[in-house]
Amino acid sequence: MTAIENAIRKAMTAAGRLHNDLAIRDRIERANGTLNGQVDVFGVMARLNLPLIFRPLDGLLGAFMSEPNPGVLVTTKRPLSVQRFTAAHELGHFYLKHRPSLDDDSILRRSPFSASKDANLQEVEADAFAASFLLPQWLAIFHCKRHGWTKQDLPDPRTVYQLSLRAGTSYAATCWTLARYNMISRLDAKQLADIEPKKIKKAILGDVEPAAYYGDVWELGEADKGEVLHGGPDDLFVVRLKENAGAGYLWRLEGLNSDAFTVREDVREQTDAETAGGPVVRRIVAQSVRQQQGSIRMTEARPWQPGSVVNDYTLDVDLYGPEVAGWSRAERRFRLEAA
Numbered sequence: 001m002t003a004i005e006n007a008i009r010k011a012m013t014a015a016g017r018l019h020n021d022l023a024i025r026d027r028i029e030r031a032n033g034t035l036n037g038q039v040d041v042f043g044v045m046a047r048l049n050l051p052l053i054f055r056p057l058d059g060l061l062g063a064f065m066s067e068p069n070p071g072v073l074v075t076t077k078r079p080l081s082v083q084r085f086t087a088a089h090e091l092g093h094f095y096l097k098h099r100p101s102l103d104d105d106s107i108l109r110r111s112p113f114s115a116s117k118d119a120n121l122q123e124v125e126a127d128a129f130a131a132s133f134l135l136p137q138w139l140a141i142f143h144c145k146r147h148g149w150t151k152q153d154l155p156d157p158r159t160v161y162q163l164s165l166r167a168g169t170s171y172a173a174t175c176w177t178l179a180r181y182n183m184i185s186r187l188d189a190k191q192l193a194d195i196e197p198k199k200i201k202k203a204i205l206g207d208v209e210p211a212a213y214y215g216d217v218w219e220l221g222e223a224d225k226g227e228v229l230h231g232g233p234d235d236l237f238v239v240r241l242k243e244n245a246g247a248g249y250l251w252r253l254e255g256l257n258s259d260a261f262t263v264r265e266d267v268r269e270q271t272d273a274e275t276a277g278g279p280v281v282r283r284i285v286a287q288s289v290r291q292q293q294g295s296i297r298m299t300e301a302r303p304w305q306p307g308s309v310v311n312d313y314t315l316d317v318d319l320y321g322p323e324v325a326g327w328s329r330a331e332r333r334f335r336l337e338a339a
Contacts, residue, residue: 007121008113011128014095016136022047025138036228037143038168039134041088042323042330045072050094052087052331054323061108062086064093064101080232080322081170082108085130092129098122111176135167135174137181143167147223154178155188161200162219168230171197204238208264208285215288220296224315232321233291236264241298241313243268243282248302249310251282255297261286291320 001009019025024039045052050070057063057075061082065071072090074083086103093101099122107127110119143149143166153159164174172193179189201217215234222241243251245268256263265285286296293316300311323329 002117003121004117004119004124007124008128011092011096011125012132014092015129015133018044018095018133019136025136028139029142036230037139037146037166038230039136039139040330041084041091041134042328043334045087045091046328046331046334048091048094050091052090052328054083054325054328056325060102060104062090062103064090064098064103066094066100070094074323076322076325078322080230081164081168083323084134084168085170085173088130088133089126091133092126093122096122096125096129098126101126108170108172113176113180131173131177131180135169135177137183139167140178140181140183147221151183154184155192157192157195157200158204158219160184160192161197165216165218165229165231166227171200201236205236205285208236210234210236210264210287220315222313225313226315228316228318230318231288233288233319235319236285236287237261237296239282239284239286239296239298239313240269241282241284241300242279243300244310245280246278248304249300249308250303251284251298251300251313252303253284253298255295255299255314256284256286260289260292260294261296262289288317288319293318293320 022044028037042052050072052072052074054074054076056077057073061075061078063073072087072094074086074090078086086107089103089107101122110127113128140163143163147162149159149163160174160178161171164171167174169177175189175193178184179186184192198213201213204217204219212234215232215236217236217238218229218231220237220239241251243249253263253266263284263286265283267283269281269283295314295316297314299309301309320329
């Protein structure tokens, strides 16, 4: 085994050990994603009593300091997925007892699983720890099973993008991590990683054109019911649900209040002629208009019989986006609960 391979194995083993020590897998699988379908790295750091402070860093994504006491800095100038990866990288430095480290955006451009033989072993370990801590193989399989994604679906950029959103990891990092688990080939990973997320977002949205593509685009269906989604204030949600229109039952959008969401599209997708009179697919595109924590809720009922609800679709959203200067939101909750 080469030094690089040994470093990767050491880091992945350490990430798995921390998952086990904190019962992270058990918490996620027992809740079936209804509490949180991703590894809460900021919450883990709070539980480990590892100080984490967010600052508008110039030229750095993060830093790990060991003296006089261990601590971590992470920039406020990047998206939440980058903040999460940076924090996991610095957590790796701490957990693996590394030397202090100043980390720039090169940590985003390299894959620990394809590091050259002359790479810095400490950084290889921290990169591999971060990738496997945020998206362990069991979590990728958990989301695939929940959404019915098969191995044949994974080379599809839309599938990988949706997996990355639910796991709270960047699209590129998700591509390479799946290749490490042999869930896709390395060639697939390279081809997928070369696709700009903006192109994927456009394919999902179709005729809907947002003012900018800063936000993520979530494809939601019945499998997402009851889930908690962590995103940003500009995110868009493409909801596709069966609707029993032939029997007079229509989805009501009362949970998409105009002060929280703008409905950008509301259509019924064309179906085959032989299904006339049967269920149709209702496609609703809603865009968040502000930072918020709340719910997307719709009910299916006959308009002339408000009490005839036959189906309810609800999921929770946390759309505050990147962490701001100071303690993380998880750290503030942890301190409040401990008070």
